[in-house]
Amino acid sequence: MPGFEIFGEEEKKEIMDVLDTGVLFRYEFHEQRKGIYKVKEFEEKYAGYCGTSHAQAVTSGTAALKVALTALGVGPGDEVITQGFTFVATWEAILEVGAVPVFSEVDTTLNMDPQDLKKKINARTKCIVPVHMLGAQARIKEIVEVASQHGIPVLEDTAQAAGGRIEGKHLGTFGKCGTFSFDAVKTLTTGEGGMIITGDEELWRCMSEYHDHGHDHKVNPGARGGEGRRFIGSNYRMMELQGAIGLAQLAKLDFMIAAQQKNKAILKDAASRIPGISFRELVDEKGDTATHFAFTMQDKEQCSRVNECLRKDGVGAINFSENTWHFYPRWEHLLEGKTITSSGFPFTEPAGKRRIVYDPLALPQSSALMERTLVYPVSIRMPEEKLQLMSQALKKAQYV
Ligand SMILES: *Cc1c(COP(=O)(O)O)cnc(C)c1O
Numbered sequence: 345m346p347g348f349e350i351f352g353e354e355e356k357k358e359i360m361d362v363l364d365t366g367v368l369f370r371y372e373f374h375e376q377r378k379g380i381y382k383v384k385e386f387e388e389k390y391a392g393y394c395g396t397s398h399a400q401a402v403t404s405g406t407a408a409l410k411v412a413l414t415a416l417g418v419g420p421g422d423e424v425i426t427q428g429f430t431f432v433a434t435w436e437a438i439l440e441v442g443a444v445p446v447f448s449e450v451d452t453t454l455n456m457d458p459q460d461l462k463k464k465i466n467a468r469t470k471c472i473v474p475v476h477m478l479g480a481q482a483r484i485k486e487i488v489e490v491a492s493q494h495g496i497p498v499l500e501d502t503a504q505a506a507g508g509r510i511e512g513k514h515l516g517t518f519g520k521c522g523t524f525s526f527d528a529v530k531t532l533t534t535g536e537g538g539m540i541i542t543g544d545e546e547l548w549r550c551m552s553e554y555h556d557h558g559h560d561h562k563v564n565p566g567a568r569g570g571e572g573r574r575f576i577g578s579n580y581r582m583m584e585l586q587g588a589i590g591l592a593q594l595a596k597l598d599f600m601i602a603a604q605q606k607n608k609a610i611l612k613d614a615a616s617r618i619p620g621i622s623f624r625e626l627v628d629e630k631g632d633t634a635t636h637f638a639f640t641m642q643d644k645e646q647c648s649r650v651n652e653c654l655r656k657d658g659v660g661a662i663n664f665s666e667n668t669w670h671f672y673p674r675w676e677h678l679l680e681g682k683t684i685t686s687s688g689f690p691f692t693e694p695a696g697k698r699r700i701v702y703d704p705l706a707l708p709q710s711s712a713l714m715e716r717t718l719v720y721p722v723s724i725r726m727p728e729e730k731l732q733l734m735s736q737a738l739k740k741a742q743y744v
Pocket residue numbers: 403404405406407430431433434475501503504524525526527536537538
């Protein structure tokens with residue numbers, strides 16, 4: 345999974361280019377920087393890699409979601425539909441722009457169920473945010489189809505699936521825009537960092553301006569100030585060192601995915617004899633980034649027995665129904681409306697009225713699936729001994 349496994353001379357060289365100029369800021373300082381614009385170059389190469397026209401680098405995957413939602417005009421009074429199996433950042437960003445997250449079920453792809461999505465759309469729905477979780481595709485074509493029938497933009501949270509594709513087309517390019525995270529545990533990592541891609545120039549301009557205090561980098565390329573500001577912005581700028589690492593990592597991304605696919609195939613083969621096992625449904629197996637291997641048992645009891653057996657050999661798997669970061673019924677701070685603001689925002693309106701109430705039992709289909717599903721993270725470099733240990737444990741699990 346994490347790209348830090350293969351940091352090498354390439355990353356060091358890119359970083360030294362920046363340190364040699366002393367310019368850590370992505371804009372201005374044209375004389376000193378000797379033609380080095382790492383963040384800009386990273387954006388251009390990232391957009392090119394994904395086969396789209398525009399990319400905007402930002403400080404994190406969470407910032408990418410916030411900047412994208414803001415540029416799409418989402419705010420107070422709006423609802424945004426995402427899935428109940430994601431990282432907390434997806435709905436934190438929705439709350440941060442003042443909108444209300446609404447959660448859909450996931451299906452056997454472990455991503456947004458388009459049928460349930462249909463039921464959750466209403467007149468307040470302003471954006472739909474499917475997540476390509478655990479490295480693999482949501483049913484993004486169906487989701488975009490449903491959304492377009494209602495004229496609602498789709499933002500793909502592609503934080504966990506950089507380099508993922510469907511029939512060769514990159515994830516993040518199906519909807520209006522796609523966001524990525526380059527945090528410490530993501531496949532392509534810059535330590536902290538994020539990116540938004542879009543084929544819509546006007547949307548990119550809004551993102552570019554918003555992420556840098558309203559400065560227009562189109563009329564004033566590479567510089568700032570002097571131009572009029574169309575609206576109030578903020579600061580989510582990526583710095584040059586991150587851009588430098590990103591360039592080195594991007595050049596390795598396809599290699600990283602191929603290595604993960606190879607390791608995942610070994611695990612999948614070893615698990616295939618477990619009675620009644622089914623594998624997570626992949627929309628396009630070739631385009632899976634293979635950061636995780638997910639498999640589902642017939643029932644919760646078998647799932648516990650199998651994991652107990654794996655644990656005995658020291659290779660227990662993750663059951664996301666027990667995981668407090670990624671699954672709706674486990675987000676107690678969301679369900680209980682815990683906030684640090686004295687006004688109660690975002691859960692309470694200024695007048696004191698509770699505006700959001702969540703039912704922990706609201707996603708029965710997802711719960712039934714998650715409690716039977718086990719997940720292994722897959723990394724780029726898995727030592728032979730580790731792979732063997734896991735394979736042997738998975739083969740043993742067929743007898744429990
Ligand atoms: C990691 C992640 C994010 C947030 O990214 P950060 O860079 O850590 O802020 C958002 N969504 C999903 C699905 C993630 O996995």
